[in-house]
Amino acid sequence: MSDDKMKMPKFSDIQYTRPSVEAFRECAMSTRLKLMAARDPDVAENAIMTFQREMSAFDTAFTLCMIRHDLDTSDSFWNDEMDFFDEHYPVVSELSAGVYAALLHSEIRPQLEERFGTMIFKKTQNQRDIVSSEVLDELSEESSLETEYSQILSEADILFKGKHQTLSTMTPFLESTDRETRKKAHKAVSDYYLSNKPKFDEIYDKMVKIRTTISKKLGYKDFVELGYKRMERYDYDPEKVSVFRDNVVKYIVPITSEIRRLQKNRLGVDKLFYYDLPCLFLHGNPVPNIPQSDYFSTGCQMFGKMFSKDPSFFQVLGEHDFMDLFSRQNKATGGYCASLLDYGIPYILMNANSTADDVATMVHESGHAYAALRSIDSSQFIECLSPTLEACEIHSTAMEYLTYPYMEMFFGNHADAYREQHMTLALLFLPYGCLVDEYQHVVYSHPEMTPEERHAAWRELEKKYQPDIDYDGDPFYEPGGAWMKKEHIFTSPFYYIDYCLAQVCALQIWDISRKNRKKAMTIYEHLCAAGGTKTLIDLVESAGLESPFSVDVMKKLAYQVCDYLNL
Ligand code: ZN
Secondary structure: OOOOOOOOOOHHHOOOOOOOHHHHHHHHHHHHHHHHHOOOHHHHHHHHHHHHHHHHHHHHHHHHHHHHHHHOOOOHHHHHHHHHHHHHHHHHHHHHHHHHHHHHOOOOHHHHHHHHOOHHHHHHHHHHHHOOHHHHHHHHHHHHHHHHHHHHHHOOOEEEOOEEEOOOOOHHHHOOOOHHHHHHHHHHHHHHHHHHHHHHHHHHHHHHHHHHHHHHHOOOOOHHHHHHHHOOOOOOOHHHHHHHHHHHHHHOHHHHHHHHHHHHHHHOOOOOOHHHOOOOOOOOOOOOOOOHHHHHHHHHHHHHHHHOOOOOHHHHHHHOOOEEEEOOOOOOOOOEEEEEOOOOEEEEEEEEOOOHHHHHHHHHHHHHHHHHHHOOOOOOOHHHOOOOHHHHHHHHHHHHHHOHHHOHHHHHHHHHHHHHHHHHHHHHHHHHHHHHHHHHHHHHHOOOOOHHHHHHHHHHHHHHHOOOOOOOOOOOOOOOOHHHHOHHHHHOOOOOHHHHHHHHHHHHHHHHHHHOHHHHHHHHHHHHHOOOOOOHHHHHHHHOOOOOOOHHHHHHHHHHHHHHHOO
């Protein structure tokens, strides 16, 4: 909400009109022509900025529609509008690609690079590297396989304790403090996956093959190369990521073994089996000691103190209805933060349900929202307002750590337990994230592997990253089935390591904040304000952090975290 933006509207007052694809096409065509002919950078800039406004309007309409749809998934008006966007977004993307091709091939490109910075050119080139008209059929086949997989998962019907459950409503039972209950719950989930294993194997096998075909047609050695391009990895490659994973194995995995040993003692069991792992505390995980109806006012107080601003960004967003925090019927599940570009305002949607996760999610999404607000003037290109995905996750994950000192406001005298749990989960996540990542490198480097060979490969990798896991002879997990539970492996290939890289950067901010709160906040502000104007490593280094690939960083963090958790 910078001063030059219009007076902030209420979310409910924002008018929605379906954008015109024809008007978009006209604008794209004329921009393209102007860029091709332009010999004067001012003319080119004018043309591209007009097109940027058209794109921003289209994107704003889409985001508005998506949010209103998610707030009431039963409303047929928004369902129809979503169908409109599903149908027309590919056309709009293709038209944009045409405009950017003209920008790339402009005769005055050097002058334009000087004026706009190189990032938009990098992004544009990357976009051209990952699609071509030759692979459109394969791309639609890939996306229909993804839809098929998601459809099967959403229809999961698990009979548990005489009631029909979905995979997400099973979660509380999986974490139950009653060992028999959680054992049975895990068995029920394992049975579900075992009975669907042939179907999932078939879908994944087709996905691996089609992604490999797309890669070859585009001139890549394999899908690893294309996958990195799709994830916009401008300044690191598979070698660097492999070293990162080795660092995790060397410095983090031993700590997770100690965490599991202490967990076993805490739960008072002879042996820790896979179904015990989600239950960290004997009496259950800490929950907020304030009612849901106080989350917002407490959040306002917390962020007000933290940023010494009254009202805080959080309060302003909430008072203008740019958030919807609580779970209810006919509201989409999950949580996200999405920006309405024309207004420069982010929207937070989540589903609080009185668990510890509520606070972590609220803070996480607020981190995304804060970054969106801080970076609003960082670039004239909407494509460069937010960075690549790993860097976005630093904004949100670091916010989870920076709010540690305020957790008494939500958890009272259970705040220590909350922080301990949060940090423990962060540590346990690192090896798991690396496992998911290395598995995909293995799979896509050897697309000829059979489903059985893939399961065996996963089981081998599990022993490296999760040496303490004991499946108690479970017929689904023991032969290496656990990867099937991770949706990202099917629908967002190579995404997962992003969370690990972000975690290591966020932990650096946490570490600094313990000794020098002011310095940590300065780094955080810098990182958020830079938006997407730089690539990951440039971004973190210019903010004053070290590269997440540094072995020294991993060693130092391992030491600091052990100190914090008294390990
Ligand atoms: Zn996030």
